Amino acid sequence: MHENIRVNGERLWAALMEMAEIGATPKGGVNRISFTDEDRRSRDLFTSWCESAGLTVKVDKFGNMFARRPGRDNSLPPVMVGSHLDSQPTGGKYDGAYGVLAGLEIMRSLNDGGIETERPIEVVNWTNEEGAILKPMIGSEVFTGALSLTDAYAMATPTGTAESGLDDIGYKGDLGLWSYPVHSYFEAHIEQGPILEEKNLQVGVVTGAFAQQWYTLNFTGLEAHAGPTPMASRRDALVGAAHAVLAIREIANGVEGGRGTVGCITPYPASPNVIPGAVDMTVDFRHESEEELEEMTSRFEAAVGAIAEENRLEYDLNANVSIARVPFHPTLVGYVRTAAESMGIGHMDIVSGAGHDACHMAKVVPTTMVFIPCENGISHNELENATPKDCEAGCNVLCNAVLAAANSTETLEMKP
Numbered sequence: 001m002h003e004n005i006r007v008n009g010e011r012l013w014a015a016l017m018e019m020a021e022i023g024a025t026p027k028g029g030v031n032r033i034s035f036t037d038e039d040r041r042s043r044d045l046f047t048s049w050c051e052s053a054g055l056t057v058k059v060d061k062f063g064n065m066f067a068r069r070p071g072r073d074n075s076l077p078p079v080m081v082g083s084h085l086d087s088q089p090t091g092g093k094y095d096g097a098y099g100v101l102a103g104l105e106i107m108r109s110l111n112d113g114g115i116e117t118e119r120p121i122e123v124v125n126w127t128n129e130e131g132a133i134l135k136p137m138i139g140s141e142v143f144t145g146a147l148s149l150t151d152a153y154a155m156a157t158p159t160g161t162a163e164s165g166l167d168d169i170g171y172k173g174d175l176g177l178w179s180y181p182v183h184s185y186f187e188a189h190i191e192q193g194p195i196l197e198e199k200n201l202q203v204g205v206v207t208g209a210f211a212q213q214w215y216t217l218n219f220t221g222l223e224a225h226a227g228p229t230p231m232a233s234r235r236d237a238l239v240g241a242a243h244a245v246l247a248i249r250e251i252a253n254g255v256e257g258g259r260g261t262v263g264c265i266t267p268y269p270a271s272p273n274v275i276p277g278a279v280d281m282t283v284d285f286r287h288e289s290e291e292e293l294e295e296m297t298s299r300f301e302a303a304v305g306a307i308a309e310e311n312r313l314e315y316d317l318n319a320n321v322s323i324a325r326v327p328f329h330p331t332l333v334g335y336v337r338t339a340a341e342s343m344g345i346g347h348m349d350i351v352s353g354a355g356h357d358a359c360h361m362a363k364v365v366p367t368t369m370v371f372i373p374c375e376n377g378i379s380h381n382e383l384e385n386a387t388p389k390d391c392e393a394g395c396n397v398l399c400n401a402v403l404a405a406a407n408s409t410e411t412l413e414m415k416p
Ligand SMILES: [Zn+2]
Pocket: 084, 095, 096, 129, 189
């Protein structure tokens, strides 16, 4: 075993703060939507930092960026470490940027210590993780081949297409997608939930990501006048929707670790004195176990039928998105856990409730993630906050886990 190396926490923090000046918002967050000038400037700054650190930066045909530090044996597939520099329109300083800049800090620290690794290491910045103007996590999706480059290029954005957006910022590169083998992928990220903070721990050892089942649900009744129509003769679709919202909460509460959310609800015709004749809503169930998820969704499907019947409504329930549980690679998860343990950093195993580029990568490349706490679990918000100490601790763990992979000459099987 190598000695643990320590990163420079102050330099990491300074890089986070400097990056956050690009697209800075008055409330202390950032606005760096893909294919905007802010996106371009964040990529330019990242490139200049990488080049100053002696890294070779390449850009692939979908704008994903790879900054390589050579290893002793450059015929070995590289270890990748990264995340994304784009943000929500009212996003925070840490979501995404932390993972990219933690990767950069590892490179700088290895340089400081004159440390060589067996394998090359590459820092990655994925294109358009956030999905503010395109579907989310599209850069890693295209990279892994789950979405074709042609289809991705053609996707519409507010100003044109994804392809024209990449051209606009000068980041449609030459590198082919996934044009060489990759040994492993690591991603550090703020947790985006409250668990680590509540338990006063600095690192989450992420073992995988939640299984998800999304629906669209429509209730149809009959619109009628709010005055002359007695309560007993109504077919109020919004009352059905209200029952469904509460049923979803009860179902998710009833399964340990369950999540159930109605994010959108649209009544029709939405007039103050008309009983709503129809409602469209979205439903999102998640669980770390596919069995428990199925338990929740079958209860939900039964509940919807009963609610419709009781309220004399028609309904149309459509399961529109299914995402299987994503298990991360046990060897890499072990590297992260060992790094945290050997440095005495408080940690726990955790499952990611959100999607990340790592979820696409995990399907084709051995992958894992490292979480750090964020204040009150808040993200996708200008108030998003993390502490310099937690950023440093997470980067130290990431660094030593990445080193373990980069110094291993073994090929990892996808399913060991
Ligand atoms: Zn993110």
